[in-house]
Amino acid sequence: MPNASNRDRGLTSLERSRVVVVGASLAGLRSVDSILRAGYSGEVILIGDERHPPYNRPPLSKEALSSSEGFDAIKLRSSTKPDSYKMILGVGARALQLEEKTVILEDDTLIEFDGLVVATGLRSRALAIPKPKNGIFSLRSFDDLEAIKGALIRAGMRIAIIGAGFIGAELAGTLTNLGHMVTIVAPEEVLMQRPLGNVLGGAIGRHHRERGVELCLGRLPLEIESGSDGFTLYCDDGTIIRADLVIEAIGSIPNVEWMQQNGLDLGNGVLCDETLRFGHGGANFAVGDVARFPNLAFDEVPRRIEHWGIAVDSGRYLGKAMVSLLTSGTIPTSFKPMPAFWSDQFDLRIQSFGIPGLVVDPSQIRILEGDIDTEVAMGYFQEETMVGVVLIGLGQSHMKYRDEVEKSLKSR
Amino acid sequence: MKVTVDLDKCSDHGQCVFAAPDVFALNSRGELTFRDVAKGTYVSGELDEDLRDSIEEAIDVCPMQAIEIED
């Protein structure tokens, strides 16, 4: 145990220790908050490769795209005093040396740590097809948003969104509301097929269609060409789509390359145990979108969960776990969050609790209340256990269904 | 200590209700009850210091980052 010397130190003897948090976004900031709230008396350094202080990403595909408000409207709030920790922005971590307990930054600064929190999140995936170098956008960061806004130079533009996931669908709604003509192109048969299933995905697709979005599903662009009249997308089924603007929203890749060469399992995020710990015995944790962990409330399969709420919950969990590990060598409880997710598309509020994506058998997805084409609650079952609920509308019932998923999981 | 909620930002997620049930509640339409009494920004009366931890938690978990403490 490299950390043995820390074992019997109390909180005060942590004074000369240091926790480094890599990734200055939601999960990183909430980790800093919770470490300090847990009474940690050492130095905390938050390192982010973006030049912006931590900000909120969900508005990027929603309000922030349609409003003229600037960065301040999405800046994340924190109950921690800014002078109680150190923040380094605009310089990312380039390498990790787990044995030596050091992080090396892009400018070659070497930072030693006693505790490490990895909160480096995801970046957008790009389609590996022949396509022009410029003019194709994606949306993960504030700078991406600014670039897209800068390209929306007139009303009524033809916009092709590649990808039928949540971000693609939200963008379609917001851009249509702004007066643009949106086409969604994707290989899936319905919107949000994997997380929600065919029935609900189909219903949400109908909402989109009724509001003017063109759905070109079940096909994949093979090539994108740019010419004097904008872009041309050639699909595998022969469909040709013309657009003034192309946005790729085909999913994301975990930012883990900087952690290579430490013998870690970095396939699809940082593999952690049920306490979000990774590595070979040190006080190393991963939080937020980049963490792949087993949620024992469901099963023992490690998964990444790309939900705002998980970034918050994992960051909030981290503080006590870290401080306890550094002072006593143990972690009192495992991380067993109730995943919750929301998405706003046109006037639709979609909310999800639990992990509906666990259920692929359509006969195990049942309407609990309402009507699939207006407001509905869908239950996702593994035998008798309700492992997830998805609501469209029905805002007044969301507490009830969240509780029901929780109860159902507890009683299995 | 007072709590303020920007009701234009708030979109009735109700996360604050889980975090600080003594301060926040949803009405029967699933909206934050402060909407029944205020428009724009809701400002509470003077609140007990004991509530600070749970309100700070509500600030953290609000997806719209609509909540603030005024000391």
Ligand SMILES: Cc1cc2nc3c(=O)[nH]c(=O)nc-3n(C[C@H](O)[C@H](O)[C@H](O)COP(=O)(O)OP(=O)(O)OC[C@H]3O[C@@H](n4cnc5c(N)ncnc54)[C@H](O)[C@@H]3O)c2cc1C
């Ligand atoms: C457009 C959009 C809309 C969304 N809408 C919703 C929604 O409606 N509901 C919902 O539940 N969730 C939504 N999400 C997901 C939610 O925003 C994420 O779950 C959340 O941002 C995860 O936070 P994180 O801190 O783990 O990772 P991220 O927010 O990805 O932050 C990681 C940070 O680490 C930085 N970084 C990466 N590598 C390094 C390095 N080597 N050194 C230093 N810094 C590094 C990155 O630049 C970034 O700043 C949305 C996401 C996007 C992009």
Ligand code: SF4
């Ligand atoms: S958590 Fe935020 S957005 Fe949700 S109801 Fe409370 S204040 Fe409104």
